Amino acid sequence: MQSSLALLITILLLPLALPGQPQLVPGSMGKDGLCHCVVHLANDLIPLKKLEQLQSTAQELMDKYDQELLRVANASLILKLLADSDQHDLCALRQEVDSLKDQLRECEREKQEVASGHSGPPLPPGSCDHGGLQKVSRPFVVQLNWRGFAHKAGTWGRDSAPNPDSSLYWVAPMTTDNRYFDYYQMYKSYDDLVLMKNYEKRSFGYGDGSGNTVYKNFMYFNYYGTRDIAKLNLSSNTLVLRRPLPSATYNNRFSYVGVPWKDLDFAGDEKGLWVLYATEESKGNLVVSRLNTSTLEVEKTWQTNQYKPAMSGAFMACGVLYALRPRSTHQEEIFYAFDTNTGRERHLSILLDKMLETLHGINYSPLDHKLYVYNDGYLINYDLSFQMLKHKPSKLPAEKFSWFPIAPKPVKPNKTSSP
Numbered sequence: 001m002q003s004s005l006a007l008l009i010t011i012l013l014l015p016l017a018l019p020g021q022p023q024l025v026p027g028s029m030g031k032d033g034l035c036h037c038v039v040h041l042a043n044d045l046i047p048l049k050k051l052e053q054l055q056s057t058a059q060e061l062m063d064k065y066d067q068e069l070l071r072v073a074n075a076s077l078i079l080k081l082l083a084d085s086d087q088h089d090l091c092a093l094r095q096e097v098d099s100l101k102d103q104l105r106e107c108e109r110e111k112q113e114v115a116s117g118h119s120g121p122p123l124p125p126g127s128c129d130h131g132g133l134q135k136v137s138r139p140f141v142v143q144l145n146w147r148g149f150a151h152k153a154g155t156w157g158r159d160s161a162p163n164p165d166s167s168l169y170w171v172a173p174m175t176t177d178n179r180y181f182d183y184y185q186m187y188k189s190y191d192d193l194v195l196m197k198n199y200e201k202r203s204f205g206y207g208d209g210s211g212n213t214v215y216k217n218f219m220y221f222n223y224y225g226t227r228d229i230a231k232l233n234l235s236s237n238t239l240v241l242r243r244p245l246p247s248a249t250y251n252n253r254f255s256y257v258g259v260p261w262k263d264l265d266f267a268g269d270e271k272g273l274w275v276l277y278a279t280e281e282s283k284g285n286l287v288v289s290r291l292n293t294s295t296l297e298v299e300k301t302w303q304t305n306q307y308k309p310a311m312s313g314a315f316m317a318c319g320v321l322y323a324l325r326p327r328s329t330h331q332e333e334i335f336y337a338f339d340t341n342t343g344r345e346r347h348l349s350i351l352l353d354k355m356l357e358t359l360h361g362i363n364y365s366p367l368d369h370k371l372y373v374y375n376d377g378y379l380i381n382y383d384l385s386f387q388m389l390k391h392k393p394s395k396l397p398a399e400k401f402s403w404f405p406i407a408p409k410p411v412k413p414n415k416t417s418s419p
Helices: 002-016 048-116 190-195
Strands: 133-136 140-144 154-158 169-173 180-187 199-215 218-223 228-233 238-244 265-269 272-278 285-291 298-307 313-317 320-328 331-339 344-353 359-365 370-375 378-386
Touching: 133 331, 133 344, 140 190, 154 199, 154 359, 169 190, 169 199, 180 190, 199 272, 199 359, 265 313, 265 359, 272 313, 285 320, 298 320, 298 331, 313 359
Parallel strands: 199 265
Antiparallel strands: 133 378, 140 378, 154 169, 154 370, 169 180, 180 199, 199 218, 218 228, 228 238, 265 272, 272 285, 285 298, 313 320, 320 331, 331 344, 359 370, 370 378
16 A cells, blocks of 8 residues: 555655655554655756746647637538538629619610710600600619508609699608508609608598609699599699599599509690599500690590500600500509500510519609609609700601501580589
8 A cells, every 4th residue: 555655656646856856754554544644856957937937838838729720610611601601692792783784785775876976965844756665764762651561552753744943753652551642742842752751741631552642732643432534633632523534444443553542644745644543445455535624624545455454554755655564563564655656556575673563653843854653652753865856856757766656536525523
């Protein structure tokens, strides 16, 4: 037992007694069963300073080990994150590259158009000196409507009469069931609209759908539950005239696809005030009528061969009807045009991107040649580009644009009805 204990003590003290040897003495067993011994160490043991140096070196080695272990752990984590996000980043990068390619192609196309004389300076307000719609810009999001996201249906725009002195902007969100027109706000300028200041909030009864438009400071809309055209004076917020639109269907009969209650769709442009609708006689095909703004009588009517419920919307520009249809949740196509000036139609394909799925109110402004679109609660506008003419419109043959003749349908004026 004593020899084993002595040997153990020698082994334990060996690292500390490098210069000399420890002196051992026999031990004895105590009553408590423990061995007791006295050890005499040599006077030339390793100095305390060297022991501290050894401890410091050992600590440095341990710190370096911990740092390297941390680096390895960080590197492993980074590699894991890269592996997890590599697929997503690659897809995002490809989308960005595709977007840049599209922009480059667009710039090259515009450059070629300028070089070939098909594009030119912006049209002056109210001008129809062009060969028809050529392209539509990317959508510009102005803001969410003033009643909030729940009001997905509605309409907005400028005064659609070509009056350079008018700076009016108006916004009319529908109720949350996407049917009723009951409130609207007017702004004195675009800056006031964006900053939500200097506005007038008005309420007025009920109208059906998002087919409203403003023309010469009067708002025109479909009076609730009827085929009546309603004319509202924006200066006094009073209804000045109501008149039924002959044969027009109503109460959500033959509305646009995805846009309910838009039986009467009003439009203003350089040529006057229009209403787009369908009748039982037309079997749901779109009918275009020009209105007398004083009496609301129908002055002239044209019937198209396009089924209104297959369209998502339409607008007028320079007396030409342009009809849209959905291609996907993020894109529309202007696929059809009908020229009331000549009674001719044509098919075309002009793509129009959208932020959200449904385009509700669509209004054209001759002042800036923009489309003002209410897109699922958001106010959006588009710049329209028209084909420039090298000659005056009267000298340009209509056949150049592949217009197909359709004879207008004459109508008889109807009697005036008061509100």
